Amino acid sequence: MQNNLFNWSEHTWALLDQIGIMLGLLLPIMSLLAAAWAFLKKEQIKHWFSRNQFPHIGQSTDASSRWDGLVFTLSQTETPKWVIKTRSPRYIALLASEQSAENAAQVEQYARQQGVAVITKVLLADPDDLQEIRQEVKHLIMRLQQKGCENIAVDITGGKTTMSLGAFMAAEEAQLPSLYVSSQYDKTLKQVDMRSATLINVSGNS
Numbered sequence: 001m002q003n004n005l006f007n008w009s010e011h012t013w014a015l016l017d018q019i020g021i022m023l024g025l026l027l028p029i030m031s032l033l034a035a036a037w038a039f040l041k042k043e044q045i046k047h048w049f050s051r052n053q054f055p056h057i058g059q060s061t062d063a064s065s066r067w068d069g070l071v072f073t074l075s076q077t078e079t080p081k082w083v084i085k086t087r088s089p090r091y092i093a094l095l096a097s098e099q100s101a102e103n104a105a106q107v108e109q110y111a112r113q114q115g116v117a118v119i120t121k122v123l124l125a126d127p128d129d130l131q132e133i134r135q136e137v138k139h140l141i142m143r144l145q146q147k148g149c150e151n152i153a154v155d156i157t158g159g160k161t162t163m164s165l166g167a168f169m170a171a172e173e174a175q176l177p178s179l180y181v182s183s184q185y186d187k188t189l190k191q192v193d194m195r196s197a198t199l200i201n202v203s204g205n206s
Contacts, residue, residue: 065199069149071095071140073159073167077103079181081110082194083155091117091147093140095163097127119143127159133166134173141174156202157181168202178202 070089072080074096084092084107092111096104101123108118120143122136137154144152154171156164157180171178183197 067149067151067153069093069144069147069152071137071144071152071154071167071171072107073137073154073156073163074104074107075100075158075160076192077106077110078192078194079157079183079197080107080155082197083179083181083199084111084114084116087199088114089116091119091144091149093119093144094121095124095133095136095140095159095167096121097124097159097163099127100159117147119147124163128162130162130166130169133163134170137167137170138174141170141176153177153179155179155181172203 066087066089068090069092070083070087071093072083072095074080074094080092080094094104094107104121104123108121111118120140122140124132124136126132141152141154152174154167154176156167156171156178158164159167168178178201180200180202181197182200183192183194185192
């Protein structure tokens with residue numbers, strides 16, 4: 001009769017003992033490898049832990065909120081003009097499609113009349129190409145930073161849905177706030193009633 005626990009054989013216990021010794025040797029090695037990987041990837045890990053949790057989603061921005069640089073996805077002219085007038089940025093950048101090129105020119109002219117510098121206007125070759133949109137917005141953000149803008153936001157109100165999505169992704173990657181203008185449509189006048197306009201935080205701090 002065997003006296004070993006569970007009545008396992010001496011051979012089984014010897015095998016388990018060897019496995020335990022191997023695990024005891026491997027765990028410190030794996031810990032060192034994990035520590036080395038964490039050191040090499042510390043920026044990516046830091047970014048993951050500090051990623052946006054959308055703490056202010058859906059909140060109206062304070063009327064006194066200001067940004068020295070704004071990127072606009074553009075279709076109609078009313079909302080970007082309203083943001084420019086009420087928030088008085090130093091610089092803006094415009095992202096439009098060929099279909100909204102004329103409206104983009106009107107917004108550009110209006111901004112200059114308000115004393116706001118327009119650093120660039122990009123006309124997308126394909127307003128459905130998310131990768132192109134994302135890259136162009138990242139470039140516009142970089143241009144604003146080169147102009148000395150430290151407080152930048154991306155207004156994703158205008159343009160096609162794909163333009164808003166691409167701009168939102170670029171803003172998130174740059175850890176910048178995304179904004180949206182909420183307003184009512186006047187059926188009588190058949191246009192947006194900017195008297196009802198509110199600037200909403202999609203993400204980021206106001």
